[in-house]
Amino acid sequence: MTDHTDTIKKFIIEEFLPDVPPEQLETDYDLLAGGVIDSLGVLRVIVWLEDTFNIALDDTEITPESFHSVEAIHAIIQHTQTPTNAT
Amino acid sequence: MTSQPVDIAISGADRSLALGESAVVGRVMERVRYQPGAPALLWHGERISYGDLGKMVCEARSSLERLELPEEGSVGILAKKSPRAISLILACLLDRRPVLLPSVGLGAETLQRLFAQAGCGHVLSPDASPAAVSGELRCEVLGAAAAEDRSPARSPGVERTALMLTTSGSTGVPKIVPLSVPAVERFTDWAGSRFAITSGTTVLNYAPLNFDLCLLDIWTTLKHGGCVAMVDQDRATDARYLLDLLTTSEVRVIQAVPMLYRLLIDAARDRAHRLESVRHVIVTGDSIPLHTLEALPALFPQARFYNVYGSTETNDSFIHEIDMSDVGARRHIPIGRPVEGVSALVVSDGGRVVEGSGTGELWVATPFQTRGYLTEALNEGKFVSRRDGTGHRTYFRTGDIVRRHDDGSITLEGRTEGYVKVRGVRVSTQAVEQVILQHDQVMEVAVVAVPDDVAGNRLHAVVRRDKTGQLNSLSLRRHCARGLDRVAIPSTIEIVTTPLPKTPTGKVDRQRAHFHRAHKEKST
Numbered sequence: 349m350t351d352h353t354d355t356i357k358k359f360i361i362e363e364f365l366p367d368v369p370p371e372q373l374e375t376d377y378d379l380l381a382g383g384v385i386d387s388l389g390v391l392r393v394i395v396w397l398e399d400t401f402n403i404a405l406d407d408t409e410i411t412p413e414s415f416h417s418v419e420a421i422h423a424i425i426q427h428t429q430t431p432t433n434a435t
Numbered sequence: 436m437t438s439q440p441v442d443i444a445i446s447g448a449d450r451s452l453a454l455g456e457s458a459v460v461g462r463v464m465e466r467v468r469y470q471p472g473a474p475a476l477l478w479h480g481e482r483i484s485y486g487d488l489g490k491m492v493c494e495a496r497s498s499l500e501r502l503e504l505p506e507e508g509s510v511g512i513l514a515k516k517s518p519r520a521i522s523l524i525l526a527c528l529l530d531r532r533p534v535l536l537p538s539v540g541l542g543a544e545t546l547q548r549l550f551a552q553a554g555c556g557h558v559l560s561p562d563a564s565p566a567a568v569s570g571e572l573r574c575e576v577l578g579a580a581a582a583e584d585r586s587p588a589r590s591p592g593v594e595r596t597a598l599m600l601t602t603s604g605s606t607g608v609p610k611i612v613p614l615s616v617p618a619v620e621r622f623t624d625w626a627g628s629r630f631a632i633t634s635g636t637t638v639l640n641y642a643p644l645n646f647d648l649c650l651l652d653i654w655t656t657l658k659h660g661g662c663v664a665m666v667d668q669d670r671a672t673d674a675r676y677l678l679d680l681l682t683t684s685e686v687r688v689i690q691a692v693p694m695l696y697r698l699l700i701d702a703a704r705d706r707a708h709r710l711e712s713v714r715h716v717i718v719t720g721d722s723i724p725l726h727t728l729e730a731l732p733a734l735f736p737q738a739r740f741y742n743v744y745g746s747t748e749t750n751d752s753f754i755h756e757i758d759m760s761d762v763g764a765r766r767h768i769p770i771g772r773p774v775e776g777v778s779a780l781v782v783s784d785g786g787r788v789v790e791g792s793g794t795g796e797l798w799v800a801t802p803f804q805t806r807g808y809l810t811e812a813l814n815e816g817k818f819v820s821r822r823d824g825t826g827h828r829t830y831f832r833t834g835d836i837v838r839r840h841d842d843g844s845i846t847l848e849g850r851t852e853g854y855v856k857v858r859g860v861r862v863s864t865q866a867v868e869q870v871i872l873q874h875d876q877v878m879e880v881a882v883v884a885v886p887d888d889v890a891g892n893r894l895h896a897v898v899r900r901d902k903t904g905q906l907n908s909l910s911l912r913r914h915c916a917r918g919l920d921r922v923a924i925p926s927t928i929e930i931v932t933t934p935l936p937k938t939p940t941g942k943v944d945r946q947r948a949h950f951h952r953a954h955k956e957k958s959t
Contacts, residue, residue, distance in 0.1 A: 367930055368909040382912035383924030388890075 352401070352425055356418050359396055364389060375418040390415050397421070403428040457597055457616050459623055459658045460528040464489065466660050473634065474662040476518050477684050483518050485660075491519060495526035495561065504557055509533040509599070511555035513546065515668050516644040519561035521653065524598075524644075533596035535611065536645040538939040545608060552809060553599055553611055594618075599809065600647055600747050603938045611809035612747045619650065622750050622803035625774065626655040629754075630688050630715045634660035637684055637712075641666045641691040642941070647747045648719065651690055671695075672934070674702035681710050690717035690743070692941045693727055697878060700730045701902070710735050719743040719751075721942050722847065725762060726875040732759050744770035744847075748817075748831045750803035752777045753845065767869065769844040770837070776802040778823060780830065781839050789839065796851055797837045798830040836863070855884035855892045860922045864894065864945075867925065870918040871896060876906040879935045881948035882925060896925035897948045899935055906930060 353375055361370055364384045379385045385393065390412045394405055405428065415421055463485070466473065471486025483491075504510065510532050514520035527534045535553040537546055550558055594615035601609035632638060632655055640652035640663050656663045664684040670676045678699055681689075689695075696718065702708075716731060716738045723742070731740060740759065745751035755771025762768070773779045780788050781795040789795045798819065806829070807814040820827050836848040849863030856862070864882040871880045879899040884892035900906035908928040915924045936947035 365907075365909050367907045369907075372907070372909055377909075378916075381921060382909070382916045383921060383926065384909075384912060386890075386926060 351422075353418060353422055355400070356421050356425075359393075359400075360384070360418060363392060363396075373418065375422075377418070378416050379418075380412060380416045385412075385415060387412060393421065397425065401425050401429070457528045457531075458620050459597075459654050460525050462658045462660075463525060464492075464529075466657075467492075470634070470660065473660065474637075475657060476521065477637070477662060477664040477680075478518050479667065488518070488522060488525075491522035492525045492529065495519070495523045496529060499526055499530060499532075499559075502557060504532070507531050508557075509535060509553050509555045509596075511535045511537070511550040511553065511558040513537065513539055513558055513560050514644060515539055516640070516665060517561065518665075520644055521657075523559060523561040528597060531595065533599055533613065535599040535601075537601050537609065538643065538645050540939050541609065549601065549609065549611060593806070600645060602747050603942070609939075610813055612805045613809050614650075614750075614803075614805055618750075618803050618805070619654065621776075622650055623655040623658045625776075625803070626651045626751070627659040629774075630717070632656055632659045632661050632688060636661040636688065637664055637686050638662070638688040639664050639666065639681065639684075639686045639691070641671065641689070641695050643668050643939075645939075646941075647745070647750060648690055650750060651717075656688075672698065674698040678702045678706075678708060681713070682708070685712040686710070687712060688715045688717070689713055690719060692720040693718060693723040694721075694941060696723065696731060697727050700727060700734055703734050708734070711737055713738045715739055715741065717741045717743050718757075719745065722869060722872065723768065724872040724875075724877070725765075725768075726873075728757070728762055728768065729759075742768050742770060745801075746831070746833060748805050748808075749799050749801045749833075752779065752799045752801045755844070767846040769840075769846050771844065773799070774801070778828060778830070779845075780821075781837060781845075782832075792839050792841050794836060794838045794848060797833045797835045797845070799833060800828045800830045804829075804831060855894075857884070857892050857894060857922050858890050860920070862894070862920075862923045867894060867896070867915075867919060867923050870915060871898060871911065873918070874906070874911060874914045876901045876903055877911070879943055881935055881943045881945040883945050883949040885926075885949075890926075893927070894923070894925040895949065896928045897931060897935060898928060899931050899933070904932075 357370055357373055357375070360379065361368055361373060365373065393415050397403060398405060403425065405424070410424065414424055466485040467489030471484060471489065473485050474482050475485045475488045476483040510527055512520065512523055512527070512534050514523065524534055524536070535550065535555050537549050594617055596613045597616045597619045599611050599613045601611055603609065626632065636656070636659070638652055638656040638661055640649065642648035642652060653663050664680060664686050666677065666680065677695065681699070713735045714737060716735050718741065740757040742755040742757055743751050744753035751774055753770040753772060754774055755769045757768060778800045780798040781793060782798055783789050783793070783795040807818045817832050819830050819832060821830055834851045836851055837845045838848050839845050849865035853865045854861050854863050864884060867882045868880050871877055871882070877898055878901050881897045883895055885895050887893040898906070898911065908930060911928055912924060936944040938944045
């Protein structure tokens with residue numbers, strides 16, 4: 349399975365942390381606890397995920413907590429791209 | 436110098452003293468007569484003795500006489516700090532004229548309104564010929580003053596006014612704060628004995644001439660025969676100049692806003708400098724970042740350190756001697772305990788006086804306070820009469836939210852008007868600033884609420900980082916997450932390297948910091 353970690357990281361940095369070098373953002377850093385992504389930010393992440401990976405998240409059970417880190421967002425992509433869940 | 440002008444001045448001072456008037460000016464004139472060679476002011480590398488100062492006061496007084504001002508009427512003085520400006524103020528006090536001292540940085544319209552409110556028929560500037568403000572301003576003020584004569588000197592049965600200062604006006608038009616002769620005397624006596632300011636003590640004066648801080652730096656010092664080392668306002672951020680001034684003038688007492696200490700620490704680090712002569716270091720006007728505080732003992736190895744809390748309306752009301760061994764363990768430095776003669780109340784939202792530990796608005800009554808703003812309509816709700824053990828006393832509602840701890844010490848929590856709702860939660864923007872300031876790579880911060888359709892408000896932080904250049908929004912967010920509720924972490928953080936805009940009283944001007952950002956967004 350493709351590793352999208354760097355793509356996600358690049359998006360988060362460009363959108364929310366433009367002054368931060370990519371190597372400083374750990375994949376398990378809690379984006380919600382740090383206020384990097386708030387409820388409005390979550391909406392932007394969802395739109396980007398749907399456009400970039402051609403996935404639909406509407407029917408998936410997701411909460412803001414599902415987006416709490418780069419790793420967590422990566423897990424959403426992997427989960428929605430597995431054949432059993434593909435639409 | 437000739438003796439004649441001094442004799443004229445002395446006779447004026449004697450009259451003032453006999454009538455129980457300003458002992459500040461009386462004591463200065465005694466010094467002029469008996470210790471004319473003693474240093475009074477240090478300015479631009481020159482030493483001005485009490486004799487020289489007395490001569491300048493006499494010259495200013497002669498100029499005043501030539502103007503044929505109405506007897507004991509108020510005057511406005513529009514002046515940057517200089518020995519001549521100080522002489523002019525002394526000359527007015529000697530003539531028992533209340534002096535309005537606004538910031539020279541205010542706009543022409545605001546200045547005219549203030550001079551008119553104070554009933555100042557004349558606005559004086561010492562930097563040119565007598566009555567040197569443009570004829571235009573003077574004429575307009577005269578016209579308005581006639582209609583709006585609140586000259587505080589004229590009310591019978593009211594203590595005579597010495598100085599009229601103004602509030603910073605960061606939230607609107609500055610308010611005029613008249614300080615009576617007895618209030619100024621009580622303060623200068625307290626400050627002189629508290630910080631051991633006597634004949635020969637050199638005190639740094641960092642604040643501009645119109646600041647309440649000058650009541651200590653300049654007027655207390657001169658009253659007790661000390662010497663004022665005057666910082667030129669135009670060079671107030673020139674760290675090397677400041678360090679040189681402190682080194683060469685053997686300063687013993689410093690009172691200043693945190694910014695001065697930050698500048699000195701940075702400048703001294705490069706030169707491994709120590710200021711051995713300083714005995715008392717007073718931090719006031721704003722909260723000092725812990726990392727700045729922790730660096731002070733290395734710079735001032737012989738000094739004691741104080742956090743002093745006060746306002747223009749009340750002057751100093753709380754003092755806390757800082758125990759440097761204890762600093763690391765605290766997140767906030769207490770404002771301490773009430774100064775002698777000061778009564779303080781912590782009043783909850785519901786108007787109940789909080790006994791023991793708890794939070795609420797701080798109300799204070801001091802021996803040094805104004806009897807109220809000159810414009811009486813502004814006093815409603817700000818000055819409140821309350822009965823205490825000895826009778827009625829007027830308390831000033833500071834607007835500061837404080838916490839009284841179990842040990843009786845008080846810390847600042849924020850401002851009553853500084854609260855905003857973010858996603859339905861009441862957040863103090865000052866509390867957020869306090870947490871951000873504790874990051875050791877942060878020099879200054881302004882947190883503002885930006886209206887947001889969804890969240891109600893979103894917080895935006897403008898942060899000035901230090902020279903290491905390492906701070907970024909992610910490292911600051913990690914720091915914030917340790918000390919703040921998630922809702923209080925700013926939605927957007929802008930890191931800058933240039934100083935943030937300041938109010939006329941030297942505090943970070945949040946609205947202007949925000950305006951710069953909004954303006955920038957518009958233009959990009």
